[in-house]
Amino acid sequence: xxxxxxxxxxxxxxxxxxxxxxxxxxxxxxxxxxxxxxxxxxxxxxxxxxxxxxxxxxxxxxxxxxxxxxxxxxxxxxxxxxxxxxxxxxxxxxxxxxxxxxxxxxxxxxxxxxxxxxxxxxxxxxxxxxxxxxxxxxxxxxxxxxxxxxxxxxxxxxxxxxxxxxxxxxxxxxxxxxxxxxxxxxxxxxxxxxxxxxxxxxxxxxxxxxxxxxxxxxxxxxxxxxxxxxxxxxxxxxxxxxxxxxxxxxxxxxxxxxxxxxxxxx
Amino acid sequence: xxxxxxxxxxxxxxxxxxxxxxxxxxxxxxxxxxxxxxxxxxxxxxxxxxxxxxxxxxxxxxxxxxxxxxxxxxxxxxxxxxxxxxxxxxxxxxxxxxxxxxxxxxxxxxxxxxxxxxxxxxxxxxxxxxxxxxxxxxxxxxxxxxxxxxxxxxxxxxxxxxxxxxxxxxxxxxxxxxxxxxxxxxxxxxxxxxxxxxxxxxxxxxxxxxxxxxxxxxxxxxxxxxxxxxxxxxxxxxxxxxxxxxxxxxxxxxxxxxxxxxxxxxxxxxxxxxxxxxxxxxxxxxxxxxxxxxxxxxxxxxxxxxxxxxxxxxxxxxxxxxxxxxxxxxxxxxxxxxxxxxxxxxxxxxxxxxxxxxxxxxxxxxxxxxxxxxxxxxxxxxxxxxxxxxxxxxxxxxxxxxxxxxxxxxxxxxxxxxxxx
Numbered sequence: 001x002x003x004x005x006x007x008x009x010x011x012x013x014x015x016x017x018x019x020x021x022x023x024x025x026x027x028x029x030x031x032x033x034x035x036x037x038x039x040x041x042x043x044x045x046x047x048x049x050x051x052x053x054x055x056x057x058x059x060x061x062x063x064x065x066x067x068x069x070x071x072x073x074x075x076x077x078x079x080x081x082x083x084x085x086x087x088x089x090x091x092x093x094x095x096x097x098x099x100x101x102x103x104x105x106x107x108x109x110x111x112x113x114x115x116x117x118x119x120x121x122x123x124x125x126x127x128x129x130x131x132x133x134x135x136x137x138x139x140x141x142x143x144x145x146x147x148x149x150x151x152x153x154x155x156x157x158x159x160x161x162x163x164x165x166x167x168x169x170x171x172x173x174x175x176x177x178x179x180x181x182x183x184x185x186x187x188x189x190x191x192x193x194x195x196x197x198x199x200x201x202x203x204x205x206x207x208x209x210x211x212x213x214x215x216x217x218x219x220x221x222x223x224x225x226x227x228x229x230x231x232x233x234x235x236x237x238x239x240x241x242x243x244x245x246x247x248x249x250x251x252x253x254x255x256x257x258x259x260x261x262x263x264x265x266x
Numbered sequence: 267x268x269x270x271x272x273x274x275x276x277x278x279x280x281x282x283x284x285x286x287x288x289x290x291x292x293x294x295x296x297x298x299x300x301x302x303x304x305x306x307x308x309x310x311x312x313x314x315x316x317x318x319x320x321x322x323x324x325x326x327x328x329x330x331x332x333x334x335x336x337x338x339x340x341x342x343x344x345x346x347x348x349x350x351x352x353x354x355x356x357x358x359x360x361x362x363x364x365x366x367x368x369x370x371x372x373x374x375x376x377x378x379x380x381x382x383x384x385x386x387x388x389x390x391x392x393x394x395x396x397x398x399x400x401x402x403x404x405x406x407x408x409x410x411x412x413x414x415x416x417x418x419x420x421x422x423x424x425x426x427x428x429x430x431x432x433x434x435x436x437x438x439x440x441x442x443x444x445x446x447x448x449x450x451x452x453x454x455x456x457x458x459x460x461x462x463x464x465x466x467x468x469x470x471x472x473x474x475x476x477x478x479x480x481x482x483x484x485x486x487x488x489x490x491x492x493x494x495x496x497x498x499x500x501x502x503x504x505x506x507x508x509x510x511x512x513x514x515x516x517x518x519x520x521x522x523x524x525x526x527x528x529x530x531x532x533x534x535x536x537x538x539x540x541x542x543x544x545x546x547x548x549x550x551x552x553x554x555x556x557x558x559x560x561x562x563x564x565x566x567x568x569x570x571x572x573x574x575x576x577x578x579x580x581x582x583x584x585x586x587x588x589x590x591x592x593x594x595x596x597x598x599x600x601x602x603x604x605x606x607x608x609x610x611x612x613x614x615x616x617x618x619x620x621x622x623x624x625x626x627x628x629x630x631x632x633x634x635x636x637x638x639x640x641x642x643x644x645x646x647x648x649x650x651x652x653x654x655x656x657x658x659x660x661x662x663x664x665x666x667x668x669x670x671x672x673x674x675x676x677x678x679x680x681x682x683x684x685x686x687x
Binding site for chain 2: 051163
């Protein structure tokens with residue numbers, strides 16, 4: 001059974017007299033353990049889709065099943081519980097509490113899970129260890145670099161062991177080297193069995209993902225291996241982007257070969 | 267795939283953890299904006315202090331009034347033409363009553379069996395002089411021996427006016443402590459002569475122990491003459507008051523007896539109403555309570571106004587806090603905070619401000635009480651009920667005025683809150 005089943009999802013906003021369709025008819029299924037990039041230009045509806053996937057918003061039409069539960073018609077409190085239980089968010093702007101330490105930030109979702117204090121602390125420390133930040137636990141977000149902040153955010157997303165890791169432009173506010181570090185972290189998490197949905201507008205990032213879905217005007221227009229979808233997208237965007245995608249796919253292949261040297265034909 | 271759930275125990279732990287987190291976050295938020303918080307807290311504490319002081323002063327007034335009334339003698343009845351504590355409307359009914367006369371006094375003395383003491387009272391204001399020295403506005407009383415017991419006075423020197431003085435119309439007089447101080451500082455007053463009013467002379471035969479103030483004026487500026495001498499000087503048609511000391515616990519019976527004796531003396535038929543009044547000190551209390559009710563209402567009004575002003579301060583600080591922490595609200599909602607969690611968090615901040623303010627206000631109130639106690643004759647203290655009321659009241663204030671901002675925070679759509687810059 002699929003982890004995510006979107007069934008003819010539509011989302012419309014009433015803006016006075018006009019009705020804007022952010023999503024028209026999205027049909028999508030994501031299996032547990034997949035790493036899917038959702039790619040699209042700004043205004044394509046990918047953010048709306050991301051909000052619906054993250055249960056931050058509800059669709060106007062269609063059905064959304066997440067982890068075996070129909071969440072398209074849940075009440076607000078139930079949605080809050082689903083967000084806590086099933087989803088780990090990683091945002092472009094990190095979204096850490098400024099006055100809380102890294103450790104307290106990572107503990108926060110466990111408060112809403114109802115985990116006792118001692119276990120909260122242990123699990124938060126463990127999550128920070130997984131992103132190699134266990135030496136920065138007492139630091140406030142302002143005392144951390146961008147990459148470190150995003151790693152705190154990833155630790156916070158991981159600490160609840162969510163069914164779905166939802167990343168919205170996670171490298172958008174980072175320089176390319178730090179961004180690469182974060183992408184590497186996501187690939188690593190994917191290898192360890194996490195299901196990841198990554199929303200981006202960059203074809204080169206989508207090219208690194210095993211699967212990519214391209215959204216245009218609220219419709220899915222391409223769904224396939226990351227490199228292919230990214231390439232189709234990049235061709236429309238010009239030679240420079242094509243070069244970026246080619247470079248990215250080369251990196252991805254090299255990494256795949258390095259991981260599985262015994263696999264024949266790779 | 268089985269949907270995950272938060273179990274019953276988890277909900278309990280979650281609630282406890284949310285409360286703990288809310289307290290920590292509220293404290294951090296207030297500490298991060300110390301000046302803002304301090305100003306609001308000052309507002310709340312001044313308000314709470316004002317209310318406490320108002321009610322404390324009121325309680326003090328009531329207490330001191332009650333103890334002053336006691337100085338009139340709790341078991342003393344006063345037979346008089348006028349009824350005490352009666353408003354203007356009845357004045358017309360009472361003004362045509364005959365005055366209480368010496369005949370009424372003699373009738374009560376002769377016929378009433380229950381009273382421990384019966385004293386006639388007449389008073390006038392006069393200038394008292396000794397040589398060059400004059401004292402104006404002296405409360406001159408005409409009475410008999412029983413006055414000492416009826417009024418709760420004690421002799422300091424010499425003797426009191428005796429019934430013989432009254433019968434003889436002697437020129438003996440007894441002076442209060444104020445007069446003794448005024449005329450005979452460091453001298454022996456007994457046997458000295460005083461001039462009372464324009465014509466009368468009297469010889470001091472005794473002086474009274476100081477009694478202190480009642481209703482804001484000294485009771486000790488008095489000069490007591492035998493009733494007969496008083497009437498000779500100040501006019502015989504003057505109305506009297508008859509003070510009747512009832513045995514303890516038999517005040518009502520004594521009152522009934524006095525009414526019967528008076529009615530008989532005045533030959534009132536069964537169909538005629540009393541043309542005199544038997545007054546007790548609690549009738550004054552009734553009048554006083556009416557006055558105090560107005561003061562009370564003013565106190566309550568001031569309390570309500572200060573509460574509203576302080577509450578608006580709390581609401582303001584909270585609205586600013588909600589605005590500043592909008593992103594945080596979005597983050598928390600994304601991580602699984604329910605509306606109730608957000609609501610509680612901001613209510614917690616409001617209650618914390620109010621509580622600190624309230625505690626400070628109670629402390630200030632206690633300080634004010636100590637000060638009042640020290641500098642004014644009114645005994646003032648703060649009782650535990652006031653402390654509890656101040657603390658609980660300020661909590662309630664915080665919750666009520668924090669509710670709207672907290673609700674507005676709780677009902678922010680999570681996406682909008684997350685996108686807030």
